[in-house]
Amino acid sequence: MVFNTHLALAEDYDLCQSQIDEYQNNGHILLRKVIPESEIAELRTSVLRSHEALKHEEEDFQKAFRITQNLWEINDTVRAHVLSKRYAGIAAKLLGCRDVRIYHDLTFFKEGLGKGKPTPWHQDGHYWPLDTEGCITLWVPLIDCPVDMGPMSFVSGSHLNKNAEHLPISEESDEYIRNLVEKENLSVAPAQHMNAGDATFHSCWTYHAAASNSTDRTRIAFAIAYYDADAKVPIEPPTNERRAANLARWFPGAVPGGPAATEKNPAVLFPHD
DSSP states (O other): OOOOOOGGGGSOOOOOHHHHHHHHHHSEEEESSOSOHHHHHHHHHHHHHHHHHTGGGOEEETTTEEEOBOGGGTOHHHHHHHTOHHHHHHHHHHHTOSOEEEEEEEEEEEOTTTTSOOEEEEOGGGTOOOBOSOEEEEEEESSOBOGGGOOEEEEETGGGOOTTTTOOSSHHHHHHHHHHHHHHTOEEEOOOOBOTTOEEEEETTSOEEEOOOOSSSOEEEEEEEEEETTOBOOSSOOSSHHHHHHHHHHSTTOOTTSBSOOTTSOBSSSTTO
């Protein structure tokens, strides 16, 4: 019997300075073949099985997508990917920090035949309970994802402000950001076809959205949220209910003003620091 030892996940991704500059200027980037081809099928199977195991915790965001979270805690293959130095190395280089920690992982399943509704424009930062600008999410389809399946669009440069921070993902956030885009003539980077294993990286402050899934297949996507390993928990209490809930769930025992580092938030590149 041959066992997959995930050696490819330790291989550095060839990231050039122009790509780092692109991310830091725009707050998002699409990178090709981030997940090695040899790893995609096993990860897809593991994500599907883990999502089913966590079905009782599934959240449905306005029929736009279904999520489960922290699959890495129950599945060894998912864990190997979430703790991969290959992916974390990309995240750290894009952020310009020495190391990253795991915030959490998520599935993003969008139903086909139009049942998976458009994802409203929003800023993820509304939900992040951390005192850092160094926050980034890897988002990867585990099947080929044409534009009509609903990959993400981004507003370039929007990571430099927090104008929509007060709004959860909703019709209100969608209308608010659409108005900002029109009023300020902001640059929208449209969704692009993504092959299985391609990945986008975006800041938690970058405006982003996705169209409905009009294909006959469910969009199967997986995400890993990282942050600067030296980040702190804010001294001030969370400013909304979802931040408070996320602080309690993902940072158990962390104290205001202290390091955002618990057993749920391992550092990836230098795990023993």
